[in-house]
Amino acid sequence: MPYQLTIDALADPTRRAILDRLRGGAMTVGTLAEGLPVSRPAVSQHLRVLSDAGLLIATPQGNRRIYSIAPNGADELRHYLNSLWDDALAAFEQAALAKAIQKSSKGNEND
Amino acid sequence: MPYQLTIDALADPTRRAILDRLRGGAMTVGTLAEGLPVSRPAVSQHLRVLSDAGLLIATPQGNRRIYSIAPNGADELRHYLNSLWDDALAAFEQAALAKAIQKSSKGNEND
DNA sequence: CTTGATGGTAAGTCATCACTTACGGTAAGC
DNA sequence: GCTTACCGTAAGTGATGACTTACCATCAAG
Numbered sequence: 356m357p358y359q360l361t362i363d364a365l366a367d368p369t370r371r372a373i374l375d376r377l378r379g380g381a382m383t384v385g386t387l388a389e390g391l392p393v394s395r396p397a398v399s400q401h402l403r404v405l406s407d408a409g410l411l412i413a414t415p416q417g418n419r420r421i422y423s424i425a426p427n428g429a430d431e432l433r434h435y436l437n438s439l440w441d442d443a444l445a446a447f448e449q450a451a452l453a454k455a456i457q458k459s460s461k462g463n464e465n466d
Numbered sequence: 467m468p469y470q471l472t473i474d475a476l477a478d479p480t481r482r483a484i485l486d487r488l489r490g491g492a493m494t495v496g497t498l499a500e501g502l503p504v505s506r507p508a509v510s511q512h513l514r515v516l517s518d519a520g521l522l523i524a525t526p527q528g529n530r531r532i533y534s535i536a537p538n539g540a541d542e543l544r545h546y547l548n549s550l551w552d553d554a555l556a557a558f559e560q561a562a563l564a565k566a567i568q569k570s571s572k573g574n575e576n577d
Numbered sequence: 578c579t580t581g582a583t584g585g586t587a588a589g590t591c592a593t594c595a596c597t598t599a600c601g602g603t604a605a606g607c
Numbered sequence: 608g609c610t611t612a613c614c615g616t617a618a619g620t621g622a623t624g625a626c627t628t629a630c631c632a633t634c635a636a637g
Contacts, residue, residue: 367624369625378553378557381561396627420585424558429550436476443535446534495615529612
C-alpha cells in the first residue's frame with residue numbers, strides 16, 4: 356500500500372487546509388499557522404506528516420523553513436483512484452450489458 | 467468539504483480491500499467477507515461507511531445484498547486532487563522561473 | 578555575546594474508530 | 608409453520624491520532 360501515507364495525510368481537514376494555503380506558492384511555518392485555527396506546534400506536526408507522505412518539500416532558509424507542495428506527491432494515489440474507477444466503470448457497463456441480454460432473452464423465451 | 471466522507475472511507479485499508487475485491491464486479495456480503503481478515507459484521511460496518519460516502523451501491527436481491535462500486539463515487543475527490551496539484555505544479559514552475567530570473571540578474575549585477 | 582524570533586519536539590489528554598461477540602429481523606427451503 | 612442462511616445493529620474495548628502547553632535548539636540583529 357504505497358499510498359497509505361498519502362491518504363492518511365489527506366484525510367485530515369487541517370492538513371488539507373494547509374495544502375490549500377500552499378496552492379498559490381511556498382510559505383513559512385509562521386505565515387501558514389496565522390491563517391489556521393490551530394496552534395503553531397499543531398501545524399508543525401501536520402507539516403511533518405505531510406512531508407513524510409511526500410506531499411510537501413521543506414526548504415530551509417536561514418532561520419526559517421519554507422514549505423511548498425511537492426509537484427508529484429499525489430501521483431500514486433491519483434493513479435490508484437483512476438485505475439480503480441476505470442475498472443469499476445467497465446464492470447458497471449458489463450453488468451448493464453449482461454442485464455440487457457438477460458432481459459432480451461427473457462423476451463424471446465417463447466420462441 | 468464535500469469529499470470528507472470519501473477520503474475517510476478510502477483511508478482505511480480494509481475498506482480499500484473491499485473496493486479492490488469489487489473491482490471486477492458486484493458481490494454479496496458473505497462472499498466479500500470470505501476473502502477478508504476481519505469478521506462479517508466488521509465488513510457490514512465498512513460497507514455502511516462506503517455506502518454513506520457514495521462509493522458503493524447496494525442492490526437487495528431476495529435475502530442477500532449485492533454491493534458494487536458506484537461508477538462516479540470518487541469524482542469530486544479526484545477533481546479536487548487534480549485541481550490542487552495543477553495549481554501546485556503551476557506555482558512550482560513559476561517559482562523555478564522566478565529563481566532563474568533572480569540568478570540571471572545576479573549574474574548581470576556587475577553590468 | 579545577548580536578545581528576540583522562528584520552528585521542531587516532548588508529554589499528556591480527549592475523542593474517534595475499527596474490531597469483537599451477541600443479538601434480531603427477514604427471506605428461502607423442506 | 609419451522610428451520611436455516613444471510614446480514615444489519617448494539618454494546619463494549621483497545622488503539623490511534625489531533626490537539627494543547629511547556630520546553631529546547633538555531634539563526635539573525637543590535
